[in-house]
Amino acid sequence: MKIKNIFKNKSEMDTESTNKEVIENETENVVNEIETAEELSIEAKLEEDLANEKDKFLRLFAEFENFKKRTTKERIDLFRTANQEVLQAMLPVLDDFDRAMVQISKSEDEILLKGVELIYEKLKSTLVSKGLEQVDIKAGDVFDADFAEAITQIPAPSPDLKGKIVDVIEKGYKLGDKIIRFPKVVIGQ
Incomplete structure (x- = not known):
């Protein structure tokens, strides 16, 4: 067992x-x-x-x-657009030159007129070389609020000027593609 x-x-x-x-x-x-x-x-x-x-x-x-x-x-x-501020500051001087040229051209002093024209052309060419361009608007163009500033409306001197620019009060300028001062215009209604 x-x-x-x-x-x-x-x-x-x-x-x-x-x-x-x-x-x-x-x-x-x-x-x-x-x-x-x-x-x-x-x-x-x-x-x-x-x-x-x-x-x-x-x-x-x-x-x-x-x-x-x-x-x-x-x-x-x-x-x-680095020059924009300087160019904008120069625009009133350019306007003054435009007005001066109109008045001087009325005078009989040819030497003064030629001297001021030389200075004016030199200033314009310098500003253009820095990129400044005048906005091309003249009386008779169709008003476009994107390219001009309407100051006032007057009765149109002729029927074909209704809705169009009658007079350019102040020139406009652009720097490259950007408008730095819109032209001031009068519109016919």
């Missing part, structure tokens, strides 16, 4: 050791699966973080490119 018990204990021991091995193998498999899942989770998180950083970088790069374009455009505009 002792031998039978020994075999019985031995088979129980074998079964127990087999069960332990199975449990250890299953435990090891579960631990491996958890570690693999953690590695995949960490890898996915790293990929997501990398994608977020790439997106931030691309947005920052695009914002910087827009900044460069905007500042370049502003700089070009600044250079283009």
Whole structure:
């Protein structure tokens, strides 16, 4: 009976050791699966973080490119209109010269007229070289509020001048494409 018990204990021991091995193998498999899942989770998180950083970088790069374009455009505009204040300050002097030329041309002093004409032409050419242009509007043109400022309306001297410019009171000037002083006109109604 002792031998039978020994075999019985031995088979129980074998079964127990087999069960332990199975449990250890299953435990090891579960631990491996958890570690693999953690590695995949960490890898996915790293990929997501990398994608977020790439997106931030691309947005920052695009914002910087827009900044460069905007500042370049502003700089070009600044250079283009840098003289604007000086030229605007010179416009009343140019108007005074126009009025003086009308009065001097009525006098009989040819030498005075030639001297003032030389100075006037030199001033005009200097202003033109800096980008100043006269707005081309004359009596008889159709009035356009985008290019002229109406001071007053008078009854049209003739029916064909209704809604048109009757007289130009003050010349207009532009710097490049920008009008810096609108011509002041009288409109026929």
